[in-house]
Amino acid sequence: MSQKIILEIKNLCKEYFSITALDDLSFDLGEGEIHVLFGENGAGKSTTISIIAGATKATRGEVLLDGEIISLDSVQAARSYGISAVFQEFSLIENMTVEENLFLSAEKNTLGLLNKKDLHDAAVKILHDLDFDLNPKSKVAYLTRAEQQMVEIAKAFREDSLRVLILDEPTASLTDKETQQLYKLIDKARSKGVGIIYITHRMEEIDYLADRITILRDGKFITTVNKKDVCETELIELMTGRVIDQIFPDINYNPKDLLLETENLKTQSGIVKDVSIKVHRGEIIGLAGLVGSGKSFIARSVFGLDKALKGKVTYKNENCTNSTPKQMINNGLIYLPPNRKEEGLLMDRNSIENISLSAIHSNKFSNYTLINAKKEKEYIQVLADKLSLYPNNITLSPKHFSGGNQQKIMLLKSLIEDMDLIILDEPTVGVDVGTRSVIYNLIKDLCEVGKAIIIISSDLPEVLNLASKVYVFYGGYIQAELEGEEITEQNVLNNFFEKRNNLHEQ
Amino acid sequence: MNNSITANLKLSFIKLGVLPFLLILAIVVFSILSSNFLTVDNFTNVARQSTYLVIISIGQMFTLLTGGFDLSVGSIMAISSVTTAMTIVFFTTIFPDSVYLVILVGLMSGILVGILVGAINGLGVSLFDVSPFIMTMGVSSTVFGIALYLTGGVPISDLPDEFSDFFGYGTLFDVPIPVLITLFIAFTMYILVSHTIYGRYVYATGGNIKAAKLSGISTKKYLFMAYIICAILAAVAGLLLTARIGSGEANLGASFPLESIAACIIAGVSLRGGIGNVQSVVLGAFFIILMQNGMNLAQIESYLQIVVIGILLIVAVLADKLREKLLDSTKI
Numbered sequence: 102m103s104q105k106i107i108l109e110i111k112n113l114c115k116e117y118f119s120i121t122a123l124d125d126l127s128f129d130l131g132e133g134e135i136h137v138l139f140g141e142n143g144a145g146k147s148t149t150i151s152i153i154a155g156a157t158k159a160t161r162g163e164v165l166l167d168g169e170i171i172s173l174d175s176v177q178a179a180r181s182y183g184i185s186a187v188f189q190e191f192s193l194i195e196n197m198t199v200e201e202n203l204f205l206s207a208e209k210n211t212l213g214l215l216n217k218k219d220l221h222d223a224a225v226k227i228l229h230d231l232d233f234d235l236n237p238k239s240k241v242a243y244l245t246r247a248e249q250q251m252v253e254i255a256k257a258f259r260e261d262s263l264r265v266l267i268l269d270e271p272t273a274s275l276t277d278k279e280t281q282q283l284y285k286l287i288d289k290a291r292s293k294g295v296g297i298i299y300i301t302h303r304m305e306e307i308d309y310l311a312d313r314i315t316i317l318r319d320g321k322f323i324t325t326v327n328k329k330d331v332c333e334t335e336l337i338e339l340m341t342g343r344v345i346d347q348i349f350p351d352i353n354y355n356p357k358d359l360l361l362e363t364e365n366l367k368t369q370s371g372i373v374k375d376v377s378i379k380v381h382r383g384e385i386i387g388l389a390g391l392v393g394s395g396k397s398f399i400a401r402s403v404f405g406l407d408k409a410l411k412g413k414v415t416y417k418n419e420n421c422t423n424s425t426p427k428q429m430i431n432n433g434l435i436y437l438p439p440n441r442k443e444e445g446l447l448m449d450r451n452s453i454e455n456i457s458l459s460a461i462h463s464n465k466f467s468n469y470t471l472i473n474a475k476k477e478k479e480y481i482q483v484l485a486d487k488l489s490l491y492p493n494n495i496t497l498s499p500k501h502f503s504g505g506n507q508q509k510i511m512l513l514k515s516l517i518e519d520m521d522l523i524i525l526d527e528p529t530v531g532v533d534v535g536t537r538s539v540i541y542n543l544i545k546d547l548c549e550v551g552k553a554i555i556i557i558s559s560d561l562p563e564v565l566n567l568a569s570k571v572y573v574f575y576g577g578y579i580q581a582e583l584e585g586e587e588i589t590e591q592n593v594l595n596n597f598f599e600k601r602n603n604l605h606e607q
Numbered sequence: 608m609n610n611s612i613t614a615n616l617k618l619s620f621i622k623l624g625v626l627p628f629l630l631i632l633a634i635v636v637f638s639i640l641s642s643n644f645l646t647v648d649n650f651t652n653v654a655r656q657s658t659y660l661v662i663i664s665i666g667q668m669f670t671l672l673t674g675g676f677d678l679s680v681g682s683i684m685a686i687s688s689v690t691t692a693m694t695i696v697f698f699t700t701i702f703p704d705s706v707y708l709v710i711l712v713g714l715m716s717g718i719l720v721g722i723l724v725g726a727i728n729g730l731g732v733s734l735f736d737v738s739p740f741i742m743t744m745g746v747s748s749t750v751f752g753i754a755l756y757l758t759g760g761v762p763i764s765d766l767p768d769e770f771s772d773f774f775g776y777g778t779l780f781d782v783p784i785p786v787l788i789t790l791f792i793a794f795t796m797y798i799l800v801s802h803t804i805y806g807r808y809v810y811a812t813g814g815n816i817k818a819a820k821l822s823g824i825s826t827k828k829y830l831f832m833a834y835i836i837c838a839i840l841a842a843v844a845g846l847l848l849t850a851r852i853g854s855g856e857a858n859l860g861a862s863f864p865l866e867s868i869a870a871c872i873i874a875g876v877s878l879r880g881g882i883g884n885v886q887s888v889v890l891g892a893f894f895i896i897l898m899q900n901g902m903n904l905a906q907i908e909s910y911l912q913i914v915v916i917g918i919l920l921i922v923a924v925l926a927d928k929l930r931e932k933l934l935d936s937t938k939i
Contacts, residue, residue, distance in 0.1 A: 406821070430823035444821055447814035449881050458811055459822035461804050470803050514822070 107132050107296050108153075108184075108265050113162035115148050115320075122148045126162070126322045128315045130265065130296040135287065135310045137299045137328075140317035140340055146300050149317070150267045153298065154186035155179030166264070177206075183264035185257035187271060191249055193241045199252050200224035200237035203259055227255050231286055247279040254286065266290060267298045272306065284309065302391075303598050304333050316340055337594060348538040349566035350545045355383040356569070359418075360522055360553045361434070363403065366412035372398040373407070374577030380522065380553050385544065387568030388557040389593050394574035396557050397439070400524045404429050404436035417521070430459050435515045439527035439557075441499070441507045452495040452502075452510050456481050460517035484513050488539060505536030512543060523547065524555040529563060541567060565590060573597065621933050624875045625926035626887060629919070630894050637901030644904050651783070657896035658789040659844045660866055664874075664892040665796050665885055666840030667867040669833040672800075673813040674880025675732055675739030676868055677837045679747035681860030683721050684845030685754040691717030691846055692763040692855020699767060706767050713770075717849075718842045724750055725838020729831035743834075747864070754857035763855035774850030785847050792840065797885040809833060813880025869916070870895050873923040 108130040115123040123145040130136050138146045151157040153164060155173040163170050166182055173179050179186075193202050200221055209219045224237040233251045241249060250271060257266055268287075272280045287297060287310065299310060307314060307328065314331070316323040316339045323339055331339075361380040366373055373395045380386050388396040401407045403414050405425045414422045416434065426436070438444035446455050457477055461467060466477040478495065485495050488509045492502075499507050508528065515523045525544070529537050544567060548554055558564050564571055571588050573581040573596040581596035583589075620628065637644040663680050670677045695713035702709055724746060731742035777784040800806040811819040812829040819826050841860075848859055874891030876883030895916065902912045 404821075425823075425825075426821055427823035427825060436821065438818075438821055444815075444817040447811055447818055447881060449877070450810055450814045454807060454810065458807065458819070458824070461807055467804055470805075471798075472802055472804060472807065474802070 105132050106130070107167060109165040109168075110149075110153070111163050111165065113149065113152060113164070114160045115145075115152065115157065116160045122320050123152075123159075124320045124322075126317070128322070128325050130298060131312070132294045132296055133291045134312045135291060135297045135299055137301060137307055137311040137314045138317060139301075139307070139314050139336065140323075144317040144340075145320040146317055147269070148320075150186060150188075150269060150298060150300065153179070153184060153265070154188075154267055155184070156186075180260060183260060183262040184267070185260065185263060185265070186267035187250075187253050187257050187269065189269045191253050193249055193252060195242035196240065198238050198240055199228075199235055199244075199255075202241055202252055203227060203237075203256055205256075207259065223259075227258055231255055231258060231289070250279075250283075254283070258290075263290070263295055265296050265298065269300045270302070271299075272301070272303065304336075304594075305598060307336070308333075334591070337590065348541060349562075350538075350542050352385065352545045352567065352569075353549055354385065354569040355549070355551065357382040357551060360416065361403065362415045363399065364413045364415070366399065366402060366414065367410045368398060368402045369408040369410055370398055372577055373402055375412075376574075376577070376579055377412075378572055378579070380555060382521070382553050383548060383551045384570060385548050385554045385556060385568050387564035387571040387588075388555060388574065389559075389561065389564045389571055389597070390574030390580075391597060392559070395577040396572075396574040397526055399574075400436055400526060400555060400557055404434065404524065406436075433519070433521035434524070435459065435520050435522075436524040437511050437515060437526060437528065439530060441504070441511060445511050446499040446507060448500040449498055451498050452485075452490075453478055453481050455499060455510055456484070456495070456513045457517055459514055463518060465517065481513070481517075484516050485509075488513065488543065504530075505532040508532050508536065508540065512540065520552065522553045522555070524557070526557045527559065528556065529558070529560060561590060561593060565593065617933070621930060624887065624930060625923055626874055626890055626894065629873075629923065630890065630897070633894065633898055633901060637897075637905060640905035641901070644901055649900070649904070651786075653893070653897050653900045654786050655783045656900065657893045658783075658785040659848050660863065660870060660896055661789050661889050661892040662792055662840050662844040662847070663863050664867040664870040664888050665793060666837035666844075668800075668871050668874075668876055668883055668885065668888045669809065669836045670739065671813075671868070671871050671876045671878065672809050672880060672883055673830050673833045674816070675830070675833070676743070676878075677728060677834060677841075678740070678743040678864045679724065679728060679750060680837065680841040680867055681863045682747040682750040682754065683724050683838050683841040684848065684860030684863060685857045686724060686750050687717035687721045687842035687845040688849040688855045688859055689754045689758050689763065689857055690720045690855075691849060692766060693757065695766055695770065696763060699765075706769050710767065710770050714846055717846050718839060721838045721842025721845070722835060725835040725841075726831075728838065729834035732834060733827040733830035751857065758855070758857050760857065764853065766849075766853060766855070771850050771853045774847055775853065776851075785851070788843075788847065792843070793885060793889050796840075800885050805829075805832075810881055813882075815881070866895060867892070869920050873920060875927055 106129045110129065111127050113123055113126040114121070126145065126149060128136070138149060140146050148157065152159045152173065155176045155178050158174070164173060165171070171182055194205065203224050204220055209216045209223065221237060228235050228237060233255060235248060235251060241252060244252065254271070257263065271283060291297065301307060311328040313325055313327055314336065315325040316336070318340065358381060359379060360382050362378070364377050366376045372393060376395060376399050378386070378399065388399065390396040398407050402409055405423065405428070409422050413420060416432065421429070421432070442448060457466070461472065462469070466473045466480060481495055485493060490509050491506055499510055502510065512528070528540055532540070544554055544556070556564060556567055565588055568588065569584070571583045571593060572579050573583065573593055575596065575598065581592065583592055634645070643649055667677060667680060691713040694716040695709055698709040698712060699706070728743050728746050731737040731746070732739050774784060779787055800809065808819070808824050808829050811822065811824055812826045816826050845860060849855055852859065870892040871883065871888055872878070873894060874883065874887035876888065898916065898919065899912060902915065907915070
């Protein structure tokens with residue numbers, strides 16, 4: 102790789118308030134190079150690409166294009182330099198057609214009147230050049246996720262002057278066939294001299310695509326290596342390095358009787374295909390896997406949010422297949438969803454109401470009809486103190502709290518009534534280290550008094566350090582069941598992806 | 608000194624919203640414009656006139672709290688009015704001697720029909736997921752048509768005097784009966800919304816329906832119930848109005864759907880659901896009637912009155928947005 106350098110990143114820093122998300126990152130990108138950014142969640146990858154794409158402003162540091170400092174104030178500015186990003190979250194308007202989406206904010210027009218013919222022709226040309234089999238006239242809403250991904254990528258190619266393409270886990274939702282198509286496309290772009298910054302967790306992809314790899318850990322630049330010089334194990338070692346272990350408490354597991362069992366569960370969403378798990382009291386079960394692997398939907402199905410088509414759910418020795426959330430909560434099982442704003446909290450109602458909501462029908466602070474507001478407040482205040490809610494004012498609504506404290510409010514929901522099984526789906530997304538440690542200690546306490554906990558997490562250290570048993574999911578199946586000593590990063594990661602042989606068979 | 612007054616005003620604005628300020632302003636202005644305004648007689652009058660809108664607005668608030676609204680409250684009033692009047696007239700000819708029983712049966716029939724309409728709205732919105740706008744608009748048109756068809760567009764008079772004497776013009780300790788009924792309803796609904804589990808679930812359903820479901824709440828049930836309660840209150844208001852004008856009419860509710868929504872919005876109820884309370888809504892409805900009364904006394908032309916009410920609604924909403932901003936900026 103002796104081609105010329107197009108993009109240079111120098112001493113990039115990003116601080117949010119007092120938290121350092123990115124600390125002194127430097128790397129460069131060559132013409133026609135695929136440069137992989139590699140690191141755990143929260144390592145700073147997303148911050149990096151977000152800065153380069155103009156979506157976030159760096160606190161310090163500079164970005165050089167062809168040796169000249171450029172100012173990346175907005176996505177438009179970045180685009181004008183030929184830097185385009187395809188983020189994991191699509192920015193497509195579902196009710197518009199492919200061609201309308203392709204040229205959104207860059208519509209061809211004469212005095213404000215749309216030149217629909219030109220626009221259509223240009224869209225056809227882009228799609229043809231990329232060899233995408235898409236009808237420019239079809240509505241985005243009717244496309245599969247992979248096709249939408251193609252539109253998103255095509256959008257990045259709409260400028261003739263594309264120099265730098267940023268792809269954030271583009272294959273996360275693609276099938277193997279679609280992935281192959283994407284690879285072809287990437288090759289094509291590379292042959293045109295486009296530099297590509299690529300984020301992925303998949304070893305196969307790094308193997309197949311990468312020229313160089315820059316490793317980030319906890320916001321810090323670790324090293325940049327040539328792909329051909331390192332092996333998988335080395336990479337994973339570099340990525341994890343010395344993890345700060347103190348935030349994870351030592352837990353005394355004490356597995357007792359069987360509490361929950363699923364047998365060959367298959368669900369309506371199609372995400373869970375055939376899953377059998379067992380959960381005992383006094384255990385912490387970790388569910389690991391990629392997004393869409395079924396690790397979250399198995400829990401949602403047990404809780405009654407994804408209908409079971411086949412198989413059986415047994416809870417407390419009773420058949421609970423296709424129960425409702427209400428029945429499960431009354432039976433001592435609660436599921437706390439990953440997205441606080443969308444599914445977790447009533448952002449406009451005060452925290453007291455939020456915390457007591459799932460338990461208010463019991464007689465704890467009501468006579469089944471009227472609520473004793475004073476008793477309710479006192480009871481919840483004690484719990485809030487225990488988790489050191491900050492600011493310690495439960496009459497505020499969740500929107501006034503930080504992400505970590507919103508998470509505490511959610512957790513408090515599971516403490517009002519004596520729950521037997523608490524399912525935490527991504528309990529530490531967007532949560533700072535201090536709060537994490539509070540949450541982990543709470544999980545420890547709950548486990549040690551004999552409750553069962555299921556932790557569903559994309560944060561690997563969390564699963565590795567807390568769980569007494571880990572199920573690794575892939576594509577709707579369980580790919581591995583690890584216990585005790587077997588729970589190592591290597592073992593989990595090895596099962597994160599489709600087994601290598603399978604990939605080549607297809 | 609001045610600073611602390613402004614600071615206090617700002618704080619009470621954040622706490623109470625714009626409505627109390629508008630009310631005080633209106634009372635001051637109209638007192639200056641007309642010497643008849645600030646009198647016990649006039650306020651009793653306003654209280655009685657406002658009963659219908661107050662009751663309907665409380666009902667409307669339930670649907671708004673769940674994130675919907677009910678455009679059919681006017682038609683529910685109409686069909687209840689017509690049904691009750693027809694029932695009373697029909698049974699009076701058969702049992703001319705048992706007036707009170709006949710009136711009771713009439714009232715029951717009107718409220719039952721109201722519940723039926725509410726159930727149709729509720730089923731559409733909760734079970735079939737139809738948008739409240741379309742559902743209640745469609746039902747409104749249908750029901751209004753039926754009410755017109757039943758009466759041929761002609762008011763049903765010949766109601767027994769006892770009906771109007773009590774529910775329309777009766778007083779107890781000098782307080783008009785409709786006002787007493789309204790106070791009773793307002794108090795009951797206040798307890799229901801603010802102090803019961805039911806109320807919590809209504810707020811939760813409107814505040815975030817997904818989170819409510821995940822907290823084990825049967826959200827469909829609470830959506831459905833909101834339309835039933837709204838319909839019952841609309842029917843009650845329709846019957847009180849029927850007693851007041853002394854005849855069953857299909858046309859008596861036309862202005863109420865929008866006025867009741869306006870009253871709720873002025874009172875700070877969120878169109879997105881989950882925010883609002885009975886006390887404010889009662890004030891909001893009272894405020895609208897007070898404005899109309901004041902403008903009448905001040906001899907403001909009726910067409911202009913419509914303009915003023917419209918402007919007030921917009922001012923109230925703008926003020927609410929400002930309040931939200933202030934609230935956010937004072938966060939920790």
